[in-house]
Amino acid sequence: MAISGVNALPISFVAHFLAVVAAVLVLVWNISFRGGLAWDAENKDLIFNLHPVLMLIGLIIIGGQAIMSYKSLPLRKPEKKLIHLVLHAIALILGIFGICAAFKNHNELGFANLYSLHSWLGIAVISLYGLQWIYGFVIFFYPGGSSAIRGESLPWHSLAGTFIYILAVGTASLGYLEKLTFLQNNGLAKYGPEAILVNCTAIITILYGTFVILTTLSGSSPPAGGGVGEDDYSSSYTAIN
């Protein structure tokens, strides 16, 4: 499935705009409405608040930038590959810290862990994300597979990455709904400003994910100056996508 005649770069600009809006909304929610962020605190809610902030800004937003960078940046292949893997590493590390914040909050309050669909899918997403990163590193970066192995792996790497990313966005949406349902069961107004804010953050997150995936279906940007790297198979990537 490819969008012919559409370049990834302008689509990625829409995604960047949505990323800024989503990041601002999640910070406003957790700092202004939920009381702030802390790794150690008497008020254990502040530890939990790190979870949505790190998952959204880390795994979803920086993870999305990692995906888009490969397709939209007008650079040579080796540079794009390095940016792609470094951004995904940052996304993964922030995601792991975000998950630890949720466990830390639950454990310090004596809450049950890992009973909800959100938590089950969250563990699946972070595990698949880590495996995909290691696989990508070994096959495409160091030591790197043969040209034939890389060529054959690329469509599957791209397909698996798209699947994991859509699952991550879905899991984030489950998280917004779960947290808001808890708050509403404890008396938060169903149509109040915080409920609207959280639902809008979820919708902006889904729209961001949609534009990230649209970028991967669009045509890639040629390197500035028109040079093609030695290790460049953008063209096969474009054909595959």
Add this chain to the structure above:
Amino acid sequence: MAISGVNALPISFVAHFLAVVAAVLVLVWNISFRGGLAWDAENKDLIFNLHPVLMLIGLIIIGGQAIMSYKSLPLRKPEKKLIHLVLHAIALILGIFGICAAFKNHNELGFANLYSLHSWLGIAVISLYGLQWIYGFVIFFYPGGSSAIRGESLPWHSLAGTFIYILAVGTASLGYLEKLTFLQNNGLAKYGPEAILVNCTAIITILYGTFVILTTLSGSSPPAGGGVGEDDYSSSYTAIN
């Protein structure tokens, strides 16, 4: 994004198996655990129980069959097109009844409507599904656009359909989590059999959706006997996908 060398038909068999499992699980949940199904009843819960059953079996399972039928059935294009649009119409009608059941339950119990992310996305999904069906009917079936318009519309029809279907599966997942969270807030065991059943139904639903989308990315089946219809552009569809 296409999976080269993989035929849609065997992938669709996995999807059919998952569909049967998901349908059995949602019926066991709502009939054995939640007390049964009814459009009119003193016990208003029975009205609500129609909602997950109709949304899953209608919009998700039959909707997925509609998507796969176009790619996996070894028939001529006009026959596949008719099956595709009839199955989507059935999915849409069952989905609308399923949404009405949720509203009917809320209204008869005096519960608030349309405050949750699940409900917001649900309204978006059913509206987009309806628009997509009407657009497909007018452009590809009756009266039908010119060959050029159909050719240009097809990749967008396919892209929009994929997006709406993924959003539908995500919205279903939100529904499972929302309902289970309500039940758990009212005392249902967090690790009990019903919680495990609902989470497993959600995971089977997501796996079914994944195999439906994988079918659309695979090679289509040639018509039995090798005939190619007058109105056949399977080849351009395959190239696009």
